[in-house]
Amino acid sequence: MKYLDEYRDGALARRIAAEIASISTRPWVLMEICGGQTHTIMRYGIDELLARNVELVHGPGCPVCVTPLETIDKAVALALRPGVILVSYGDMLRVPGSQLDLFRAKAQGADVRIAYSPTEAIKIAHANPDRQVVFLAIGFETTAPANAMAAWDAKRQGLTNFSMLVSHVLVPPAIRSLLSSPHNRIQGFIAPGHVCTIVGYEEYEEISREFRMPMVVGGFEPVDLLEAILMLVRQLEASKACVENQYVRAVSRAGNRVAQRVVNEVFEVADQKWRGIGGIPASGLRFRSEYAAFDANLIFDLAPIATEEPAECISAQVLQGLRKPTDCSAFTTRCTPETPLGAPMVSAEGACAAYYHYRRHNLVALEESK
Amino acid sequence: MCLAIPGKVLEINELQGLRAGKVQFAAITRAVRLDLVPEAVVGDYVLVHVGFAISCIDEQEARRTYEILREMGVWEGELPPAEEPPPEHSAP
Numbered sequence: 001m002k003y004l005d006e007y008r009d010g011a012l013a014r015r016i017a018a019e020i021a022s023i024s025t026r027p028w029v030l031m032e033i034c035g036g037q038t039h040t041i042m043r044y045g046i047d048e049l050l051a052r053n054v055e056l057v058h059g060p061g062c063p064v065c066v067t068p069l070e071t072i073d074k075a076v077a078l079a080l081r082p083g084v085i086l087v088s089y090g091d092m093l094r095v096p097g098s099q100l101d102l103f104r105a106k107a108q109g110a111d112v113r114i115a116y117s118p119t120e121a122i123k124i125a126h127a128n129p130d131r132q133v134v135f136l137a138i139g140f141e142t143t144a145p146a147n148a149m150a151a152w153d154a155k156r157q158g159l160t161n162f163s164m165l166v167s168h169v170l171v172p173p174a175i176r177s178l179l180s181s182p183h184n185r186i187q188g189f190i191a192p193g194h195v196c197t198i199v200g201y202e203e204y205e206e207i208s209r210e211f212r213m214p215m216v217v218g219g220f221e222p223v224d225l226l227e228a229i230l231m232l233v234r235q236l237e238a239s240k241a242c243v244e245n246q247y248v249r250a251v252s253r254a255g256n257r258v259a260q261r262v263v264n265e266v267f268e269v270a271d272q273k274w275r276g277i278g279g280i281p282a283s284g285l286r287f288r289s290e291y292a293a294f295d296a297n298l299i300f301d302l303a304p305i306a307t308e309e310p311a312e313c314i315s316a317q318v319l320q321g322l323r324k325p326t327d328c329s330a331f332t333t334r335c336t337p338e339t340p341l342g343a344p345m346v347s348a349e350g351a352c353a354a355y356y357h358y359r360r361h362n363l364v365a366l367e368e369s370k
Numbered sequence: 371m372c373l374a375i376p377g378k379v380l381e382i383n384e385l386q387g388l389r390a391g392k393v394q395f396a397a398i399t400r401a402v403r404l405d406l407v408p409e410a411v412v413g414d415y416v417l418v419h420v421g422f423a424i425s426c427i428d429e430q431e432a433r434r435t436y437e438i439l440r441e442m443g444v445w446e447g448e449l450p451p452a453e454e455p456p457p458e459h460s461a462p
Contacts, residue, residue, distance in 0.1 A: 002378070003376040003415060003432060004376065116421060117422070142374070142419055143420055145424065146419065146421065146424075153388075194419065197425040198424060249431040249432040250427055250428070258408060259406045
């Protein structure tokens with residue numbers, strides 16, 4: 001397929017890896033923020049290919065993983081109310097809540113439906129005028145314009161039985177939080193390419209200056225990621241710290257202004273809790289007052305819920321790049337994608353799921369490489 | 371969640387303030403909202419995320435990336451001919 005196959009060329013990937021090896025004078029610690037990139041790295045064995053030169057630390061860029069437990073509990077409670085149809089992206093259904101996940105709520109009779117796009121939730125609302133349709137709107141900056149468009153469509157179409165339970169997170173405040181931690185080991189970042197298609201990378205330039213941190217906006221195919229890593233290693237070896245864009249074919253410095261306008265019309269920046277990490281100031285989005293009629297929190301008068309994570313799950317440290325999934329005592333035994341303790345084992349972007357799918361048969365080798 | 375798949379715009383319709391169209395991904399074609407990429411025209415490649423095109427793929431830049439990669443020494447002359455099964459469209 002055009003724009004995919006070219007970036008999956010194995011010979012080319014090995015050539016770039018050899019270049020990285022030849023210029024590295026010491027091992028560098030790099031973080032890829034985005035869980036989609038984590039999965040590419042694991043799936044194609046990029047971390048193993050570069051094991052001597054680069055340690056890849058996996059970041060918190062998995063929206064399903066960082067959606068707060070309270071939000072899951074609220075979604076489950078809403079789904080169980082009579083007359084409600086809860087519409088969600090598929091990944092969310094198995095994410096453990098305090099008591100139930102949405103999948104089990106569905107098994108108990110709740111009307112939970114999976115949508116690929118928020119526009120499907122709007123269609124469901126039109127088709128069910130006597131029911132309340134709630135869309136669980138999660139995501140990073142990449143998804144915010146699509147979710148905002150759903151609210152915009154609903155307002156324009158005068159829908160009165162549609163609302164959204166919004167849990168949106170923003171990447172730059174999370175990067176600042178990671179870099180401000182006394183435990184930080186990260187020396188360079190692969191910035192999330194699809195987030196940057198929307199927001200551009202001017203804010204990343206501020207962070208790079210403030211923390212003297214090399215950053216490269218990277219794509220999602222193996223050749224993209226290897227090139228981004230090569231660009232980071234070149235900066236590090238030359239003691240440079242700036243923002244470069246590897247993913248030029250899709251990302252501009254200013255981002256998608258139309259998408260930014262739509263997001264700004266519907267949402268405003270707010271404090272946000274990240275599952276496993278805690279509260280980060282100004283790191284999320286909530287409805288502007290003009291869109292309050294679509295805020296499920298207000299319509300259903302949802303009270304805050306106190307929650308507690310399972311003690312054995314180390315996803316908090318995994319999401320901050322402090323520990324690897326294989327460090328967890330429950331990994332592949334008490335925690336699997338079918339019976340997850342934490343969200344990173346569920347999501348197609350979670351680091352634990354990536355290790356489970358691509359590395360669980362290779363644990364001896366992993367153990368030896370430590 | 372942040373997966374976005376490149377596809378080719380086959381058709382554009384503007385109806386009651388909505389901009390939508392058909393986009394081809396390998397062997398399949400899907401309805402996609404194009405409101406966020408007003409600059410896209412038929413024949414362009416766009417990146418599609420949860421049913422919305424979020425970015426036009428810059429063909430010149432895509433070619434430039436190929437050129438840089440080619441300069442690095444290894445470009446086997448041919449791209450892999452195998453058409454992979456369509457990527458995970460169903461997952462957001």
